[in-house]
Amino acid sequence: MNKVAIVTGGSRGIGAAISIALKNAGYSVAANYAGNDEAAQKFKAETGIPVYKWSVADYDACAAGIGRVEADLGPVSVLVNNAGITRDAMFHKMTRDQWKEVLDTNLSGVFNMTHPLWGGMRDRKFGRVITISSINGQKGQTGQVNYSASKAGDIGFTKALAQEGARAGITVNVICPGYIATDMVMAVPEKVRESIIAQIPTGRLGEPQEIARCVVFLASEDAGFITGSTLTANGGQYIT
Numbered sequence: 001m002n003k004v005a006i007v008t009g010g011s012r013g014i015g016a017a018i019s020i021a022l023k024n025a026g027y028s029v030a031a032n033y034a035g036n037d038e039a040a041q042k043f044k045a046e047t048g049i050p051v052y053k054w055s056v057a058d059y060d061a062c063a064a065g066i067g068r069v070e071a072d073l074g075p076v077s078v079l080v081n082n083a084g085i086t087r088d089a090m091f092h093k094m095t096r097d098q099w100k101e102v103l104d105t106n107l108s109g110v111f112n113m114t115h116p117l118w119g120g121m122r123d124r125k126f127g128r129v130i131t132i133s134s135i136n137g138q139k140g141q142t143g144q145v146n147y148s149a150s151k152a153g154d155i156g157f158t159k160a161l162a163q164e165g166a167r168a169g170i171t172v173n174v175i176c177p178g179y180i181a182t183d184m185v186m187a188v189p190e191k192v193r194e195s196i197i198a199q200i201p202t203g204r205l206g207e208p209q210e211i212a213r214c215v216v217f218l219a220s221e222d223a224g225f226i227t228g229s230t231l232t233a234n235g236g237q238y239i240t
């Protein structure tokens with residue numbers, strides 16, 4: 001099996017942990033990122049994992065970026081759709097730009113990355129598509145109508161595409177993390193963070209490595225009978 005993986009948003013936060021865990025599991029990993037060159041170059045220097053810059057919100061850029069990765073590393077067998085953003089606002093104050101940016105990145109970005117890779121995975125009769133959704137796509141969250149809609153969309157995308165990929169040896173799964181200690185969560189005011197932690201039965205935030213280990217499992221041949229599933233990893237905060 002050709003073990004090449006792309007991780008979108010793979011140079012920071014949860015994505016960085018996923019890139020490193022896949023590398024340690026024997027994959028050739030390409031870490032995509034959007035604009036933070038400094039973080040990406042630091043990540044590359046520290047890990048030896050090559051980084052590739054393009055926006056998942058741009059279909060043509062995704063197709064071109066995938067072409068570059070495949071020319072460098074070979075055909076991609078594992079896609080981790082991890083890139084995601086928030087543009088929080090109460091709905092009555094939410095702008096059309098805030099809605100569009102989040103949907104373009106978190107939901108259309110998943111289409112834009114998966115679609116150009118799908119034909120090759122079908123031809124090779126093997127593939128793994130793993131998307132990082134969110135607890136807030138499952139339960140909804142005040143101030144995050146855009147984000148919750150995009151992340152719920154990722155779950156529907158996964159359930160439908162899993163049915164199309166099954167006979168071609170492609171599994172499609174989604175992970176819904178709860179609150180994980182990354183820049184995204186550490187950026188919220190400390191008081192808010194404390195109130196979030198108080199709602200988590202385990203009494204702590206998750207670690208990026210805990211999500212990365214879920215990805216490594218779903219990417220493995222051992223997980224071949226698991227498709228269309230939603231794996232929640234949230235410390236018991238929301239039990240479906």
Ligand code: NDP
Pocket residue numbers: 008009010011012013014015032033034035036037039040054055056057082083084085105132133134135176177178179180181182183184185
């Ligand atoms: P971070 O903000 O720490 O990192 C986000 C990453 O996504 C960065 O590498 C960023 O690139 C990249 N990115 C953003 N927009 C684009 C784009 N248009 N194209 C390509 N890459 C892009 O996020 P987290 O690690 O916290 O989150 C990772 C994923 O997990 C997201 O999908 C998020 O919604 C989800 N999640 C996170 C939770 C948490 O508690 N942290 C909880 C539940 C889900 P760059 O470095 O260039 O900015």
